[in-house]
Amino acid sequence: xxxxxxxxxxxxxxxxxxxxLRVFQRFSEDAARSAGxxxxxxxxxxxxxxxxxxxxxxxxxxxxxxxxxxxxxxxxVQRAAQADLVIASTDPDDARxxxxxxxxxxxxxxxSLSLTxxxxxxxxxxxxxxxxxxxx
Amino acid sequence: xxxxxxxxxxxxxxxxxxxxLRVFQRFSEDAARSAGxxxxxxxxxxxxxxxxxxxxxxxxxxxxxxxxxxxxxxxxVQRAAQADLVIASTDPDDARxxxxxxxxxxxxxxxSLSLTxxxxxxxxxxxxxxxxxxxx
DNA sequence: CCGTTTTATATCGGGGTACGATATGTCTGT
DNA sequence: ACAGACATATCGTACCCCGATATAAAACGG
Numbered sequence: 001x002x003x004x005x006x007x008x009x010x011x012x013x014x015x016x017x018x019x020x021l022r023v024f025q026r027f028s029e030d031a032a033r034s035a036g037x038x039x040x041x042x043x044x045x046x047x048x049x050x051x052x053x054x055x056x057x058x059x060x061x062x063x064x065x066x067x068x069x070x071x072x073x074x075x076x077v078q079r080a081a082q083a084d085l086v087i088a089s090t091d092p093d094d095a096r097x098x099x100x101x102x103x104x105x106x107x108x109x110x111x112s113l114s115l116t117x118x119x120x121x122x123x124x125x126x127x128x129x130x131x132x133x134x135x136x
Numbered sequence: 137x138x139x140x141x142x143x144x145x146x147x148x149x150x151x152x153x154x155x156x157l158r159v160f161q162r163f164s165e166d167a168a169r170s171a172g173x174x175x176x177x178x179x180x181x182x183x184x185x186x187x188x189x190x191x192x193x194x195x196x197x198x199x200x201x202x203x204x205x206x207x208x209x210x211x212x213v214q215r216a217a218q219a220d221l222v223i224a225s226t227d228p229d230d231a232r233x234x235x236x237x238x239x240x241x242x243x244x245x246x247x248s249l250s251l252t253x254x255x256x257x258x259x260x261x262x263x264x265x266x267x268x269x270x271x272x
Numbered sequence: 273c274c275g276t277t278t279t280a281t282a283t284c285g286g287g288g289t290a291c292g293a294t295a296t297g298t299c300t301g302t
Numbered sequence: 303a304c305a306g307a308c309a310t311a312t313c314g315t316a317c318c319c320c321g322a323t324a325t326a327a328a329a330c331g332g
Contacts, residue, residue: 004251006247006250006251006254010250010254011182011185011186011246011250012186012188013186014182014186014250014253014254014257015182015183015185015186015187015201016186017257018179018182018183019183019201019203021157022201022202022203023203025203026203038317038318040317040318040319043154046147046150046151046154047151047154047155049147049151050147050148050149050150050151050152051151052148058280058281059280059281059282060279060280060281065151065155065158066158067155067158067159067161067162068319068320069319069320069321070280070281070282071281071282071283071319071320071321072318072319072320073281074280074281074282074283075282075283075318075319076318076319078282079318094279094280094327094328095280095326095327095328096279096280096281096326096327096328097279097280097281097327098280098281110147111142114142114146114147114150115140115142117150118142118146118150118271121150121153121268121271122271125268125271128264129265132257132261135254135257135258135261174288174289176288176289176290194309194310195309195310195311196308196309196310204289204290204291205290205291205292206309206310206311207290207291207292207310207311207312208289208290208291209310210309210310210311210312211289211290211311211312212289212290214311215289230298230299230308230309231297231298231299231309232297232298232299232308232309232310233298233309233310234309234310
């Protein structure tokens with residue numbers, strides 16, 4: 001098993017992986033801002049649209065998929081609601097929970113962003129595969 | 137060519153990709169902080185160690201690989217130097233350039249972090265492959 | 273059912289990091 | 303040797319996340 005010490009090539013591989021990641025994220029952030037939303041708002045909208053459950057996600061659900069603290073998700077949702085990207089409504093089955101939905105505007109912006117991202121991700125995928133092959 | 141419109145499954149794939157990414161980054165950030173450095177400092181050290189060139193990278197080189205503005209890289213290097221992780225020295229061939237090297241302390245912390253990251257990256261790699269397969 | 277505990281959301285103050293605008297010093301070409 | 307390009311540095315600002323704390327609703331035990 002290729003385990004213990006790291007060769008210069010290993011460091012190089014790790015560094016190249018991170019570089020590819022940052023270039024992708026930079027692309028994504030620029031795309032979001034060009035579409036008139038912040039990168040965080042874009043991630044929020046995607047998390048809602050890609051939520052697997054049968055009903056809309058609650059704030060706490062979004063905090064988990066976005067890897068945020070609950071109250072950070074609260075702030076993010078509030079800013080997005082103010083920008084008319086999402087709407088919160090109280091869960092009829094549990095008045096503590098706020099269920100979050102995309103507005104029409106949110107849907108449109110996300111659809112446009114997701115199209116370019118799918119293309120970019122295909123490029124990113126093969127690049128990543130080449131780099132990570134080096135890890136053994 | 138699977139192109140134009142996005143299916144619900146496409147959104148789900150995009151969302152899962154981002155989720156996997158965030159979990160990895162969260163792991164990495166926690167690891168860095170446990171090692172006593174900030175996530176940014178970790179990335180800086182890796183960028184230096186993984187730098188391909190014949191001599192040490194200059195501040196501007198690091199800005200490029202870290203996808204930062206020049207002056208953001210300056211600040212990052214200064215904080216890292218204050219924490220005794222890196223040392224800057226003027227390029228003998230061009231007095232404008234500051235070449236950045238890891239200190240002994242920086243080397244040790246990076247080596248420890250890189251070991252755990254290599255393992256985690258191997259897990260991450262197969263997870264990513266599964267998710268991105270869905271993109272067609 | 274009533275009081276206690278747990279869960280979910282919300283508020284406030286603070287900190288880290290990146291950015292825009294700007295300044296200074298160094299090199300390069302003519 | 304001087305104009306313009308380049309590399310680094312400084313300063314004030316903004317955004318986003320977090321810790322600590324608060325409020326409200328549900329779940330649970332006796």
